[in-house]
Amino acid sequence: MEAMSPTRWGPPIDVLPYFSKEEQALMTLLGALTDEDWTRPTMCAGWTVKDVAAHLLGDKVGRLSRGRDGHAADAPRPGEAFPRFIDRINEEWVVACRRLSTDVLLTMLYEFMGQTTEYWAQLDLDAFGGPVSWAGDEPAPRWLDAARDYSEFWVHHVQIREALEHTPLEAEYAEPIADTFVRALPHTLRDVDARVGKQVGYTVTGQGRWYARRERDGWVLDRGAPPSRTPLATVTTDLDTFWRLCTRNTTSTDGVRTTGDENVCAQLLTMTAIIV
Incomplete structure (x- = not known):
């Protein structure tokens, strides 16, 4: 492509x-x-x-x-x-x-x-x-x-x-599944108020790392670890937990690791990749 x-x-x-x-x-x-x-x-x-x-x-x-x-x-x-x-x-x-x-x-x-x-x-x-x-x-x-x-x-x-x-x-x-579902991250963060340049990280073990960066007109997604040493929040989980959370096939967060702002982490865990 x-x-x-x-x-x-x-x-x-x-x-x-x-x-x-x-x-x-x-x-x-x-x-x-x-x-x-x-x-x-x-x-x-x-x-x-x-x-x-x-x-x-x-x-x-x-x-x-x-x-x-x-x-x-x-x-x-x-x-x-x-x-x-x-x-x-x-x-x-x-x-x-x-x-x-x-x-x-x-x-x-x-x-x-x-x-x-x-x-x-x-x-x-x-x-x-x-x-x-x-x-x-x-x-x-x-x-x-x-x-x-x-x-x-x-x-x-x-x-x-x-x-x-x-x-x-x-x-x-x-x-392609984790890479697809994580594209909901900017929309998930739409109501999170942060100063320009702040970053949020999301890792799906064995699949990849992504981060969202706050810009003047909203959040923007990219691949890789957050360049900042101190991201606002991070979430790490495995693919099986990730896709089930994103499609509301589970509400369990067992095995999910979070760091940083607790409210932002909670918002990250509401990310959905289905119509709800």
Whole structure:
């Protein structure tokens, strides 16, 4: 991927090499499930393995319909908050897909395999598109939206594997996850008042280090350790804890290490990479 213009979200992420491989691993898994496997409950409250697979289908066809085909999707009802709107349409889709057999669901997933990759590959990822809501309200670079897409697929794939008590998804598929979710850091810090130049650090062990720096118009993200010897606050955790915290799959902070301003650390631990 060519160098892209710097933004407050830090350097670009290239997730295109991951889409097809993750999708193929998921379909290999789903294609071998028994009837009992499809009905197992997942960590998504009220959703079975089949429901999560149907949700993934909805993510894929929704992206293609809106982005590739220019289809005008539903909008929130008058007075309906955006997170509530997303929860509602997701649930409506999953409930409707319960009418489908697993064979029909698998056929539809196979039909759309590869099309998400093709969609993102033909776009100028340097350009700005719509917002990535958990990273801010303003237009975001398309590479961030693509990374958001991939992270969504990865999280639900992991949830399915855990519900099945299956072997974990190979580590290579998780390579962009921490780097994607940490792009929510500037938005998380938006209400933290600090003087220009102050820095906040975030480390995900084995994955990387990032820091946010306060500038006149807000916080800006970059990779690496904070250049300052005395950052305002730092958080260190492992990838498993990090992605679960960011997606609200856990509230436990066991294994999380913090230094510096306690209020800022507490704010850092509210970081989310889903619509809530």
